[in-house]
């Protein structure tokens with residue numbers, strides 16, 4: 001497993017991981033269990049030690065006995081994060097991503113547990129980019145609207161004791177997990193064409209950097225809304241070109257497209273780059289360079 005060597009800058013308090021079966025949730029659970037081996041995780045389709053069933057369609061956290069077991073905070077990583085699905089199934093996804101999430105937050109707060117909600121750069125309209133932590137939200141997708149609504153309403157429930165972690169695109173170095181860079185490398189390695197938009201601009205971040213930053217913010221008691229992303233801003237097209245170069249593959253395998261050409265129910269925001277101003281003020285936080293990550297992932301596919 002990629003995460004077991006992760007040395008955290010600071011130790012987070014005992015934390016329940018809501019959505020422990022997902023891409024981010026499973027990585028957080030793995031790392032946090034190195035510190036608190038009995039911390040609780042929740043999932044719908046996963047069994048295991050101290051994993052409890054919680055469905056956001058009708059959340060009930062009483063059986064988890066979180067306070068009794070010493071939990072102080074909760075990472076809310078359960079959601080339906082698929083942009084197309086949110087557009088097509090507005091009612092159902094809203095029940096999970098907004099109503100159920102707010103109900104879960106209420107239950108956590110009434111048990112004295114600080115909620116940490118994971119939001120997205122899709123709360124912005126993508127017109128200007130370089131959004132700071134306190135920039136005004138103006139989502140143009142249903143997914144973004146659902147995230148923005150929880151961002152806005154969490155304070156009514158939790159008063160000042162909450163944290164919103166606003167992520168850009170998160171990726172890992174693990175071969176075959178189909179996250180952002182792995183997917184590009186895998187297509188290129190098999191001789192396929194990577195379609196990459198020249199006008200899709202965002203702030204990616206390596207998953208281990210996300211975990212380290214969040215653990216640090218938890219240990220420091222940070223509240224309110226914070227952008228958690230790398231200070232590097234990338235075009236999807238440039239990422240693909242750099243991956244091809246690192247793999248020694250000709251750039252003709254990269255098809256330069258416009259985001260407008262992608263057939264989609266939802267018009268996607270173009271420039272969702274964020275400035276992690278609050279995070280950058282924490283001098284201990286470090287960011288792995290994206291070019292270095294590209295080289296590592298390229299090597300995953302060169303050494304087969």
Ligand SMILES: NC(=O)c1ccc[n+]([C@@H]2O[C@H](COP(=O)([O-])OP(=O)(O)OC[C@H]3O[C@@H](n4cnc5c(N)ncnc54)[C@H](OP(=O)(O)O)[C@@H]3O)[C@@H](O)[C@H]2O)c1
Pocket residue numbers: 019020021022023024025043044045046054055056057076077078079080081096118119120121167168169170171
């Ligand atoms: N990954 C990124 O790049 C990124 C970027 C920005 C924001 N985020 C946000 O970060 C969070 C985690 O993202 P991720 O990439 O880890 O997503 P993911 O891999 O799709 O995981 C989503 C989790 O939500 C759970 N879930 C789905 N429907 C549920 C329901 N009705 N009740 C309870 N749990 C449910 C899933 O578990 P089961 O289906 O097993 O129950 C799974 O554990 C999401 O809120 C996402 O919007 C992620």
